[in-house]
Amino acid sequence: MFFYRGVCLRPPCDPSKFVAEAVKSIPPSGIRRFFDLVSGLEDIISLGVGEPDFITPWHIREMCIHSLEKGQTSYTSNYGLPELRDELARTYYKRYGLDYDPASEILVTTGVSEALDIAVRAVVNPGEEVIVVQPSYVAYVPSVILAGGKPVIVSTSRDDDFSLTAEALKPAITSKTKAIILNFPNNPTGAIMEQEGMEDIADLVVENDLFVISDEVYECLTYGGTHVPFSSLEGLKDRTVMLNGFSKAYAMTGLRLGFAMGAPDIIHSMMMIHQYSMLCAPITAQVGAIEALRNGKEEMERMVREYDRRRRFIVKGFNSIGLECGNPKGAFYAFPYIGGTGLSSSDFAERLLEEKKVVTIPGDVFGEAGEGFLRCAYAASLDDIRKSIERMGDFVEELKQ
Numbered sequence: 001m002f003f004y005r006g007v008c009l010r011p012p013c014d015p016s017k018f019v020a021e022a023v024k025s026i027p028p029s030g031i032r033r034f035f036d037l038v039s040g041l042e043d044i045i046s047l048g049v050g051e052p053d054f055i056t057p058w059h060i061r062e063m064c065i066h067s068l069e070k071g072q073t074s075y076t077s078n079y080g081l082p083e084l085r086d087e088l089a090r091t092y093y094k095r096y097g098l099d100y101d102p103a104s105e106i107l108v109t110t111g112v113s114e115a116l117d118i119a120v121r122a123v124v125n126p127g128e129e130v131i132v133v134q135p136s137y138v139a140y141v142p143s144v145i146l147a148g149g150k151p152v153i154v155s156t157s158r159d160d161d162f163s164l165t166a167e168a169l170k171p172a173i174t175s176k177t178k179a180i181i182l183n184f185p186n187n188p189t190g191a192i193m194e195q196e197g198m199e200d201i202a203d204l205v206v207e208n209d210l211f212v213i214s215d216e217v218y219e220c221l222t223y224g225g226t227h228v229p230f231s232s233l234e235g236l237k238d239r240t241v242m243l244n245g246f247s248k249a250y251a252m253t254g255l256r257l258g259f260a261m262g263a264p265d266i267i268h269s270m271m272m273i274h275q276y277s278m279l280c281a282p283i284t285a286q287v288g289a290i291e292a293l294r295n296g297k298e299e300m301e302r303m304v305r306e307y308d309r310r311r312r313f314i315v316k317g318f319n320s321i322g323l324e325c326g327n328p329k330g331a332f333y334a335f336p337y338i339g340g341t342g343l344s345s346s347d348f349a350e351r352l353l354e355e356k357k358v359v360t361i362p363g364d365v366f367g368e369a370g371e372g373f374l375r376c377a378y379a380a381s382l383d384d385i386r387k388s389i390e391r392m393g394d395f396v397e398e399l400k401q
């Protein structure tokens, strides 16, 4: 019926009609758009990429290589290698007194990215509200939408050093609120939370019977203050799933390794999705992660000291060229205020790229609350940071003329 004299008469189709509505409704990543603008340009300095400029420490790579030489190329348990989960349990007990059972309360994932996706899918029913605190990492809103939930935005501001206050959170809580996604130390602001403010948030969480998805991927990158995991607060352990990973602290972004720690019911539900979508995290990366936890502290601290040096330099640099910049206490991002120049974040970042060849990310990519700011990653060499400050200084001066 579809052929006439050997010619196919089946009608052509528009494949876009097969794309699910949920996918069509998620916003494109503003970061990606910016990297597209860069392609083809020369003499670019990038403060754009949110990943360490270090390569994975040699002793970690060496263990990965050895594991391949030994022929360790199989699947692992869906939960991850038992030795890795034991090591994670030991590490978190030692660091914070957190007592997670490696058999039922830890799941090894393909980066925090996967952990986030399956944590949200494991707890959110269609129509339920999830509070997303912004400015924040670009994946939170899409992951809630893809799970059928409704993201509700709560903004932080530089008046509070971008930390979350109970006053800001309270009005966003409704009878439909199921969970809240937190990210401290924060991408893009570098903000951390002090214990006192966290206790106020914890009270609200308990009063309103909420669940917390706490992305603590920058846990090890703090400067001065000590990180407090949300799950370490009294009564919060079973209400919180901590998402964490090796990408930032151990410069292991491409190895794609993360983990989640939480109550057995939550970890089991996440594993139920993980076993069908991912099966397990790559074994080579899991072997590397064991080595990172056992012997990686010194190298990790060396990288953190280097970020700290750059952090002081970049903050001083921005303030010296008239771009007000607070002191980020964690992660590896500075978040200078550019609103005083009269340009929007995206106009500023686009013109800076075109005219001075410096890549930064406009703050509004991380939510409306980021408008007026730029995210500048200082996971770049001191030399590049110095040059980019000089170029930005020239740019700001030229804007005044």
Ligand SMILES: Cc1ncc(COP(=O)(O)O)c(C=O)c1O
Pocket: 050, 110, 111, 112, 113, 114, 137, 183, 186, 187, 215, 217, 244, 245, 246, 247, 253, 256, 257, 258
């Ligand atoms: C806050 C935050 N969470 C998660 C991720 C993704 O981490 P992973 O490489 O472990 O998937 C990033 C990456 O930039 C991030 O900034």
